[in-house]
Amino acid sequence: MDTLQIKGAWNEIKGKIKQQYADLTDDDLLYEEGQEDRLIGKIQQKLGKSRDEVIKMLKSV
Numbered sequence: 001m002d003t004l005q006i007k008g009a010w011n012e013i014k015g016k017i018k019q020q021y022a023d024l025t026d027d028d029l030l031y032e033e034g035q036e037d038r039l040i041g042k043i044q045q046k047l048g049k050s051r052d053e054v055i056k057m058l059k060s061v
């Protein structure tokens with residue numbers, strides 16, 4: 001996953017994800033530079049999706 005791509009547009013991506021997945025909270029979607037794996041893990045756990053599914057979801061938003 002391109003970390004710069006997430007970093008630059010994270011607020012926009014986060015808003016779209018929250019619209020699609022109401023179960024995700026701001027805490028679940030907290031992005032910290034260098035902590036992409038942690039973010040993906042939180043989303044995986046909350047949505048019950050695989051790592052690849054979460055990455056694909058993030059890239060498609």
